[in-house]
Amino acid sequence: MAAAAIRPYDVLLVEDDVADAMLIQDALAERGTRNLTQVSDGIAALDYLRDPSKERPDLIVLDLNMPRMNGREFLAVVKEDADLRTIPVVVLTTSAAPDDVTGAYHHHANAYVTKPVNLEEFEAAVHSIDAFYLDVAVRPPKK
DSSP states (O other), X not given: OHHXXXXXXXXXXXXXXXXXXXXXXXXXXHTSOOEEEEESSHHHHHHHHTOTTSOOOSEEEEOSOOSSSOHHHHHHHHHHOTTTTTSOEEEEESOOOHHHHHHHHHTTOSEEEXXXXXXXXXXXXXXXXXXXXXXXXXXXXXX
16 A cells, blocks of 8 residues: 555556446546546557656556457557556456457456456456555556
8 A cells, every 4th residue: 555655556548438437437436546547449548658748657457349459459569569568457358258368468468357247346356456556566666
């Protein structure tokens, strides 16, 4: 918990489903304030990440199925980019397909979480992601 007191916790949510984005934002807000930026596809996420005026996120929460540039393509680009590859990426998606799971880890996703259908389980999954990256994992200092 000391990490939260040191500096804000910035999350980039790459999610095209408005309802899911709101649920994720609400679940994060329950545990305290987070700086959450939401974009709806991989192209918008890359634009955000490459904009020098934007704060580098501590965590990217990524859906796989989106228009324009999907999460698979985005993950491959981010993890090949020397400036971006160290940002942890958690895939949070409806797909439990073995090819999607394997593909995400092949492209160096830090974790893969299937979105539960049940609202309480969905919130618990988001809380678990948040707790690990905010309370347990050590973040590098901001540049």
